[in-house]
Amino acid sequence: MEKKEHIILEEEAGQRIDKVLSSLNEEWSRTQIQAWIKEGHILVNGKAVKTNYKVSMNDAIEILIPEPEVLDVIPEEMNLDIYYEDEDVVVVNKPKGMVVHPAPGHLTGTLVNGLMAHCKDLSGINGVLRPGIVHRIDKDTSGLLMVAKNDLAHESLVNQLVEKTVTRKYRALVHGNIPHDYGTINAPIARDPKDRQSMTVVDNGKHAVTHFQVLERFQNFTFVECQLETGRTHQIRVHMKYIGYPLAGDPKYGPRKTLDLDGQALHAGVLGFEHPRTKEYLEFEAPLPKYFVELLDKLRNNH
Numbered sequence: 001m002e003k004k005e006h007i008i009l010e011e012e013a014g015q016r017i018d019k020v021l022s023s024l025n026e027e028w029s030r031t032q033i034q035a036w037i038k039e040g041h042i043l044v045n046g047k048a049v050k051t052n053y054k055v056s057m058n059d060a061i062e063i064l065i066p067e068p069e070v071l072d073v074i075p076e077e078m079n080l081d082i083y084y085e086d087e088d089v090v091v092v093n094k095p096k097g098m099v100v101h102p103a104p105g106h107l108t109g110t111l112v113n114g115l116m117a118h119c120k121d122l123s124g125i126n127g128v129l130r131p132g133i134v135h136r137i138d139k140d141t142s143g144l145l146m147v148a149k150n151d152l153a154h155e156s157l158v159n160q161l162v163e164k165t166v167t168r169k170y171r172a173l174v175h176g177n178i179p180h181d182y183g184t185i186n187a188p189i190a191r192d193p194k195d196r197q198s199m200t201v202v203d204n205g206k207h208a209v210t211h212f213q214v215l216e217r218f219q220n221f222t223f224v225e226c227q228l229e230t231g232r233t234h235q236i237r238v239h240m241k242y243i244g245y246p247l248a249g250d251p252k253y254g255p256r257k258t259l260d261l262d263g264q265a266l267h268a269g270v271l272g273f274e275h276p277r278t279k280e281y282l283e284f285e286a287p288l289p290k291y292f293v294e295l296l297d298k299l300r301n302n303h
Contacts, residue, residue: 153277171267
């Protein structure tokens with residue numbers, strides 16, 4: 001059981017404990033926090049509290065995170081698009097529509113299921129549900145992911161993400177016509193207090209920076225390349241919406257009248273990192289998927 005501690009800051013005082021704690025980690029929902037409180041996994045100054053407890057400044061919060069539910073991840077033979085593989089690392093090009101890792105209620109058909117069949121050795125740092133997974137991309141985002149085959153590789157790749165030395169470039173189609181050729185969006189991201197399934201820009205969110213460059217302009221759309229400096233959940237989707245240019249096809253952050261794409265037009269095209277063992281810099285590029293190429297051609301013809 002993992003233990004986390006947090007001392008309540010002045011700006012957090014007076015808020016409900018579930019709200020404060022869910023803002024500390026984007027993977028902790030308020031529902032999850034409330035369940036932990038009821039199960040006695042969260043203590044305030046050494047004592048159990050109710051889910052509606054309002055925190056006071058300097059309250060000492062102790063969070064005992066239960067072990068992840070042990071679920072058998074079933075290896076499934078898949079025709080994976082492997083870009084690189086050795087004893088430490090796999091780089092795979094994930095198709096649009098595929099979920100990265102299993103979750104309760106969604107145990108098959110994920111990238112992890114395919115990886116388990118492809119190679120028997122994946123790191124176990126993230127628990128049974130996410131073996132080998134160092135970073136994620138959304139179900140409807142296509143593109144390159146690095147996967148760790150052992151714990152040494154996992155720790156190295158995670159550290160590179162933390163130190164912001166991993167190269168991650170995405171191609172996206174956004175609504176509107178961006179007038180300037182380059183830009184940087186520096187806006188903190190956290191869960192949307194009005195919608196726990198979504199992320200949004202909020203003052204007390206986690207530091208998030210996206211750089212973008214315009215590649216091509218169409219009548220009502222702009223084709224851009226975005227480079228991540230940080231890797232928050234839904235970062236590009238949230239940041240582009242924040243500056244008024246939401247992703248085409250995005251069902252969560254885009255406008256109601258958008259392109260019928262079954263999800264956002266977003267592709268993780270370039271991935272570069274230092275090899276955990278050899279320390280050599282490796283960089284890979286995956287071309288745009290067929291639907292994206294056809295979409296751009298259609299816009300050029302209309303244009």
